[in-house]
Amino acid sequence: MPNYNLTYKPFGGNAILIEWPSEINESILYDIIAFKNKIENEINLQDIIVGYNSLVLVSSFKIERIHDTISSLKELYNQPSKTKIHKTTHWEIPVCYDQQFGIDLEEISQKKSITKDKIIQIHSSTIYTVYFIGFLPGFLYLGGLDEQIVMPRKSTPRLRVPKGAVAIGGSQTGIYPNESSGGWNIIGNSPISFFDAQKVSPCFAKTGDKVSFKSVSYDEYKMIKEKVNSNVYQLKTIL
Amino acid sequence: MITVLNPGIYSTIQDFGRPGFANIGVPISGVMDSYSAKIGNQLLNNNREDAVVEITFGGCKFMFKKDMKICITGANFNMKIDDKETQMYSVLEVKKGSVLSFGKKVVGIRTYLCVQGGFLSEVVLTSKSYYNGITVNDILKKGDQLKMDTYNSLNVQTFSKIKIDKSHFKTNEIECDKGPEFELLSEEQQKALTNNLFTISNDNNRVGYRLVELFKNQLTPILTSGVLPGTVQLTPSGKLIILMRDCQVTGGYPRILQLTESGINSLAQKSTNDKLQFRIN
Numbered sequence: 001m002p003n004y005n006l007t008y009k010p011f012g013g014n015a016i017l018i019e020w021p022s023e024i025n026e027s028i029l030y031d032i033i034a035f036k037n038k039i040e041n042e043i044n045l046q047d048i049i050v051g052y053n054s055l056v057l058v059s060s061f062k063i064e065r066i067h068d069t070i071s072s073l074k075e076l077y078n079q080p081s082k083t084k085i086h087k088t089t090h091w092e093i094p095v096c097y098d099q100q101f102g103i104d105l106e107e108i109s110q111k112k113s114i115t116k117d118k119i120i121q122i123h124s125s126t127i128y129t130v131y132f133i134g135f136l137p138g139f140l141y142l143g144g145l146d147e148q149i150v151m152p153r154k155s156t157p158r159l160r161v162p163k164g165a166v167a168i169g170g171s172q173t174g175i176y177p178n179e180s181s182g183g184w185n186i187i188g189n190s191p192i193s194f195f196d197a198q199k200v201s202p203c204f205a206k207t208g209d210k211v212s213f214k215s216v217s218y219d220e221y222k223m224i225k226e227k228v229n230s231n232v233y234q235l236k237t238i239l
Numbered sequence: 240m241i242t243v244l245n246p247g248i249y250s251t252i253q254d255f256g257r258p259g260f261a262n263i264g265v266p267i268s269g270v271m272d273s274y275s276a277k278i279g280n281q282l283l284n285n286n287r288e289d290a291v292v293e294i295t296f297g298g299c300k301f302m303f304k305k306d307m308k309i310c311i312t313g314a315n316f317n318m319k320i321d322d323k324e325t326q327m328y329s330v331l332e333v334k335k336g337s338v339l340s341f342g343k344k345v346v347g348i349r350t351y352l353c354v355q356g357g358f359l360s361e362v363v364l365t366s367k368s369y370y371n372g373i374t375v376n377d378i379l380k381k382g383d384q385l386k387m388d389t390y391n392s393l394n395v396q397t398f399s400k401i402k403i404d405k406s407h408f409k410t411n412e413i414e415c416d417k418g419p420e421f422e423l424l425s426e427e428q429q430k431a432l433t434n435n436l437f438t439i440s441n442d443n444n445r446v447g448y449r450l451v452e453l454f455k456n457q458l459t460p461i462l463t464s465g466v467l468p469g470t471v472q473l474t475p476s477g478k479l480i481i482l483m484r485d486c487q488v489t490g491g492y493p494r495i496l497q498l499t500e501s502g503i504n505s506l507a508q509k510s511t512n513d514k515l516q517f518r519i520n
Contacts, residue, residue, distance in 0.1 A: 048262070136264055195263070
């Protein structure tokens with residue numbers, strides 16, 4: 001495990017920001033997860049927010065002697081990990097790239113001079129990594145998009161992006177867990193529920209998991225959606 | 240029970256939020272002005288965390304369906320009960336059939352209607368706070384029947400009177416700490432940030448407050464990282480955005496200031512065109 005040069009800063013009176021070098025890569029992600037697990041075992045916190053190269057430790061009360069806490073965090077980082085290896089899951093997410101959903105496929109195809117089928121083929125044959133969940137409840141920040149289909153965000157965001165929309169924003173791809181406004185380029189729709197507040201675990205994925213997309217026809221999409229709605233759909237995992 | 244005769248512009252049920260779910264992207268939510276809401280619960284001898292109704296910009300009408308004890312705190316909108324002026328920050332015994340109505344704004348924008356026992360509402364992810372996509376209800380509607388919990392406070396201490404800090408509503412000063420990216424600003428910019436008066440734009444709500452004045456800067460966006468209620472973000476175009484209780488859990492703009500709890504509470508009582516000045520601790 002590489003040892004990074006971390007910086008520690010107070011973030012208001014109740015939180016501490018820990019930062020890794022300003023890069024997006026998996027070795028940083030796994031180091032973040034390992035440190036997060038150590039911290040969770042040692043300190044009782046309200047929240048630990050994961051970012052691409054950061055952790056924000058949030059306490060429910062004012063952290064007294066914040067610099068002492070930072071010193072003990074620095075020691076903790078250098079201690080060997082006691083916890084078992086972080087268990088991750090590889091999820092296979094069905095996506096329908098049909099015209100009716102993939103409303104920006106045509107534009108990407110023209111701007112990038114590649115066929116729509118090629119875009120779909122590239123998008124659905126990559127294995128993505130879940131860096132963290134943010135923006136909206138259940139919105140996965142996925143890394144690993146193929147350079148050939150990197151596409152800048154729209155200059156004017158749409159007011160309404162439908163629930164389940166699969167989209168590309170710069171070098172990221174993601175799924176809108178609920179209807180919201182958004183500036184990413186929409187290429188398909190997934191019938192899967194990414195966030196259900198009524199469930200014991202409202203979001204199935206977690207930081208460090210892998211995700212790949214499987215292209216399904218509109219008929220398959222409708223069948224899966226029915227199963228999802230009646231709570232009998234079993235999401236596929238890849239070993 | 241209380242019947243909502245008129246829900247006003249924006250009224251919600253709020254408790255003190257749903258911390259602990261940032262890992263799945265869930266905002267904390269909770270009362271915007273925790274200072275005022277807490278006083279209401281204290282005066283009623285409720286549990287600290289009991290749910291209250293948060294009323295933004297008045298305009299509401301409520302009918303009490305039985306005798307009960309209530310307390311109104313926060314913004315003053317010349318509230319009346321059956322055409323009689325009411326007192327704020329004191330426990331009122333209201334009669335079955337009486338109607339609470341809101342009049343003209345005197346001070347502040349968010350009023351808290353607290354009842355003995357606290358409001359009952361669907362608990363989702365440990366909290367009753369309304370939030371679109373998490374709770375079934377996201378706003379009070381005409382005809383809603385609000386239920387209250389049976390009163391079983393373990394709190395034995397009673398507060399007959401609480402001194403209200405008037406400056407909470409009057410002050411322009413918003414208390415804050417330096418944010419993680421504060422030091423990236425030039426010395427001149429750092430000074431300007433605390434010396435200048437800023438104006439609240441009409442884009443202000445439970446998610447965040449945008450300010451009118453542009454603050455020129457050369458800061459580059461950061462890699463998406465955690466943000467908190469009270470984080471002041473600075474966009475490349477110079478917009479200042481103060482995140483509030485319903486804000487998302489991560490963001491990509493430099494975080495130049497972090498409001499304290501008291502700073503958030505004071506700001507929660509301000510609105511469009513109000514002025515503010517950041518005061519760094």
